[in-house]
Amino acid sequence: MSTFVLVHGACQGEWVWEKVKPELEALGHKVATLDLPGSGQDMTPPQQVTLDLYVEKVSDLIKQQNEKVILVGHSMGGLVITQTAEKVHDKIDKLVYLCAFLPKNGESLISKSEGEKGPEFELNEADMTLGPKLETVEETFFNAVEDEALKLASMKRCRPQALAPFTQPVIITEEKFGSVDRIYIETTLDNAIPISFQRRMNTETPCSKVITMEADHAPFLSKPEELVNHLNQVSKS
Template sequence: MSTYVLIHGAWQGEWAWELVKPKLESLGHTVVTLDLPGSGQDMTHPQQVTLDAYVTKVADVINQQNEKVILVGHSMGGIVITQTAEHVSDKIDKLVYVGAFLPKNGESLGSKLTGQKGPQFTVNEADMTAVLVPETIENTFLNATNDEAIKEAAFKKMRPQALAPFQQQISISEEKFGSVDRYYMETTLDNAIPIDFQRIMNTETPCKQIISLEADHSPFFSKPDELVEHLHQLR
């Protein structure tokens, strides 16, 4: 069996994986989740949150494992796992992008979003965070999720997102990042990162396999069993 490290997206936390983690563990895998700095229950001040801080935390977790890991990133987590792979490529067996950003060298998440549709937010200038427009959250993130209790809980748990990680350029090489096999799970009903945009990214940066999920931007809630099965098959 394998060790999976699951990285959440913007505005979220390790709580996003609360259905996926036990299902993967029941199949015999080791599963590690974490809150990125300033996310979930991590109280790092937004002005101290950077992409480098994300990468340091994820790399530290990976280095604590006894074997190479399957590193999974959702949404903004795709930026995080990409840069992390440049630092600890020898510790990563596979990179898995789940409805995630897949950047090229020199790009930032902000530059990747230029001209693209995405979540609607306002900027809190005082602490430089992005605050989701509440009435758009369900249609953007949970449009194919039917469980009302899950949707209500997710709505309550989302936090303002530090903007600095959106602005830092990725620095990756073929020798390190490029040496790790990449897999992309498309979320075809996604309103946060539309499927056409996902396919542009996974064409620009080719992956070993493309997997399609008929899911919204939260496949861990709308299609948890299918997501787990696909992850399990990558072991």
């Protein structure tokens, strides 16, 4: 059995894994999650939040585990696990990009997204945060979630996202980041990171395996059982 560390994306928190974590644990895996600084229930002021701070928190969680981990990053979490792999590559068995950003050296989320379709964000200059336009949240992030109560609850739990992690480039090397096995789980119904963009990223930075789900940008809500099955299979490969 494996140890999973699950990293959420922008505007969300560890709550996104509530349907996935217990099912993986029921299969015998160990699962660790966290709220990134300034996300979920973490009250770090957004002005203090950086990609480096994200990486520090995730690295600390990984170091607490007794074995190498399978590090999963959703959406913006792809940048976090990429930079984390550069820092603690010897503690990571596999990287799993779940409809996530997969940057090359020197790229930030904003530079990687240039010219691509994606969420419409509004900037709050006073606290240096970005938030998706409320009228677009459902169709952008949760368009295939059939449970209306779950969808509404999830929309209400989203928070504005600190801006700095969007602008900071990753600095990675083939010797460290490049030494870790990479798997990409792509989602064909995704309106936040369209499938064409996902496929461009996992082609530019090749992965040992690409798994395709007919899901939206929230497969942990719309297709949790299928996602758990894929992660379980990843642990056996």
